[in-house]
Amino acid sequence: MTENEISKEVVDLCFYLHQKYGPGLFESVYQQLLAYELRKKNYHVQEQAEIDIEHEGMVVPNAFKADLIINHKIIIELKSVKALEDVHYKQLYTYLKLTDLRLGLLINFNVKLIKDGIHRVVYRI
Template sequence: MRENEIAKEIVDGAYKIHTTLGPGLLESVYETVLAYELERRGLGVVRQQAIPVVYESVRLEEGFRADIIVASKVIIEIKSVEMLAPVHKKQLLTYLRLTNKKLGLLINFGSALIKDGIHRIANGL
C-alpha cells in the first residue's frame, strides 16, 4: 500500500473514532483506539516508537517517540487540544525528515469537526 492509500484509511478511521467518541478525551485514549482501528483494517501499526537522532556523529537512541507509525510509511502525531500551534506541524515535519518518511498526519481530536483537525504534512511526497 502506498502512503496516500494508507492516509485514506487513517483519515477514515479518525473520522469514525471522532464521530463515536467525540472530542475532549486524552491523547492516549485516541492513540489506543486509532491503533486498534487501523489494526482491524489490516495495517501494521507501531505505537510510541523510539526514533534515534544523530547529533555531531553521536547516535542518541531515543531522540523522540512517534505516536503511531503505520505500515512503516506514515507517521501519525495525535493531539487533543482546543487549537493547534504552528510548532505542532513543524514538529511532525522534523519527525519525517529524521526518519526519511514522506508523509505524516497531524490529527487533533480536540477539534469540534474532525475535518478541521486533520493536517497532512509531506516531506518530498
C-alpha cells in the first residue's frame, strides 16, 4: 500500500473514533484505540516506537518516540491539546527526516470537528 492509501484509512478511522468518543480524552487513549483499529485491518503498527539517532558515529539511543508508525511508511503524531503550535509541525518534520519516511499525520483529537485536527506533513516530496 502507498502512503496515501494508508493515510486515507487512518483519517477514516480518526473520523470514526472522534464521532464515537469525541474530544477530551488523553492522547494515549486515542493512540491505543487507533492502533487497535488499524491492527484489526492487518496493518503493522508500532506504538511508542523508540528511535535512535546517529551523530558522527555516536548513537543516541531512544532519541525520541514516535506515537505510531504504520507499515514502516507513515508516522502518526497524536495530540489532544487546545491548539496545535508550530513546534508540533516541526517536531513531526524532524521525526520524518530522522527516520527517512516521507509522510506524517499530525492529529489533534481535541477539536469540535476532527477534519480541523488532521494535518499532513511531508518530507522530501
